Ligand code: NAI
C-alpha cells in the first residue's frame with residue numbers, strides 16, 4: 001500500500017507539543033506515514049487575516065486526513081487589536097477555522113468516545129449501598145451533529161426587517177417579543193435539516209450495531225423544543241423500528257441527562273444529539289473519565305472520506321511557553337487512534353490503546369492533571385511526567 005500522507009495541523013499553544021509527541025507514538029507503533037504540516041490558527045489570523053489559509057484547505061482536499069492539535073481564538077475586539085497593522089483597514093472579521101473546516105468539508109459527524117481507563121486516578125467514583133465506593137466503568141460514544149443547530153452561525157442582533165417581519169408572523173414571537181424594540185433583540189437560530197439529522201442518527205445506530213452497544217440514546221429535549229429535537233427523536237423512532245430493531249432506543253432530556261450523568265453512567269452506550277447538546281453532554285461524560293487530558297474526538301464526512309481528528313481541549317495558552325511541556329498528550333494520542341480506526345488501521349489503533357491502558361493502570365508515569373496538581377512550570381520537578389515523558393512511557397509499552 002502506498003505510504004499515507006497525513007496533514008499535521010499543530011495550531012496554537014500546546015497544540016504543537018501534543019501533536020509532536022503523538023506523531024512519535026504513531027511512528028513507534030509502526031504507522032508508515034508522511035506528515036505535511038499545514039497552517040491554521042491565531043498566528044495566521046494575526047499575520048494574514050485568515051486563520052484557515054487556502055493552502056491548508058488545498059492540502060486537506062488532497063490528502064483527506066488531518067491530525068489537529070488545538071487553536072486559540074479570542075473575542076471580537078481582541079481579534080481586531082492583534083491583527084497586523086496593514087490588515088486593520090481591510091474590514092476582516094475573525095471566524096473560527098474549526099467551524100470553517102466543518103462547514104467547508106461537510107464534517108457533519110462528530111464522534112467523542114469516553115471510556116474509563118482502569119487505574120486512572122481521575123476516574124469518577126460514587127458512593128453505593130452501605131457506603132461502598134463504586135467506580136463505574138464508563139464506555140460511552142457520543143455522536144454530535146457537527147454543522148447545524150445553534151452553532152450553525154445564522155444569527156443577528158437587530159435583525160434585518162425582513163427577518164423581523166417574518167418572525168412577527170409567529171404568534172409566540174408576536175406575543176412574547178413583539179413589544180421589544182427590534183434593536184434590542186438578538187437571535188441565534190437552531191436549524192436542523194432532515195438529511196443531516198438522519199446522517200448523525202445513522203452514524204450512531206451503525207456504530208452501536210458494529211461495536212455491540214445495546215442502546216442508542218437520543219439526548220435532546222423534544223417535549224419543549226418540539227420542531228428540532230422533536231424531528232430528531234421521531235426519525236430515531238422510525239429508524240430503530242424499521243432498521244435497527246435489535247438496538248434499544250432511549251430518550252433523555254439534556255438537562256436531566258446532565259443530572260443523571262453521575263448516577264448511572266455505565267448504563268449508557270451510544271448517545272446522539274444535536275450540535276450544542278452533543279457538545280455539552282460529551283464534556284459531561286469526559287469529566288467522568290479524566291477530563292480534558294483524556295477527551296478525544298473525530299469529525300468526518302463518511303461520503304468523502306475527509307476526517308479531522310483532534311483532542312477536545314484547547315490551546316491552553318498559559319502552558320504554551322513552558323520550556324518543558326507539562327500537558328497530557330493522551331487526548332491527542334487517542335484522537336490519533338480514532339484516525340487509525342477511520343482509515344482501517346484498527347489493529348494499530350488497538351495496539352496503541354493497549355499501551356496507553358498499561359501506562360495508566362501501572363500508575364508510574366502520570367502527568368500533572370493525573371496527580372491532581374495545579375498546572376505550573378515546576379510540576380515535573382515535583383514528580384509529574386512531562387508531555388514527552390508520557391509519550392516515552394507509551395512508546396516503551398509499544
Ligand atoms: P483549554 O482546553 O485550552 O484549557 C483549559 C484548561 O484545561 C487548561 O488550563 C488546563 O488546566 C486544562 N488542560 C487542557 N488541555 C490539557 C491537557 N492536554 N492536559 C492537561 N490539562 C489540560 O481551554 P481554555 O483555557 O478555555 O481556552 C484556551 C484557548 O483555546 C482559547 O483561545 C479557546 O478559544 C481555545 N479553544 C480551542 C479549542 C480547539 O482548538 N478545539 C477548544 C477549546 C478552546
Ligand code: MG
Nearest residue numbers: 279280283312
Ligand atoms: Mg466543548
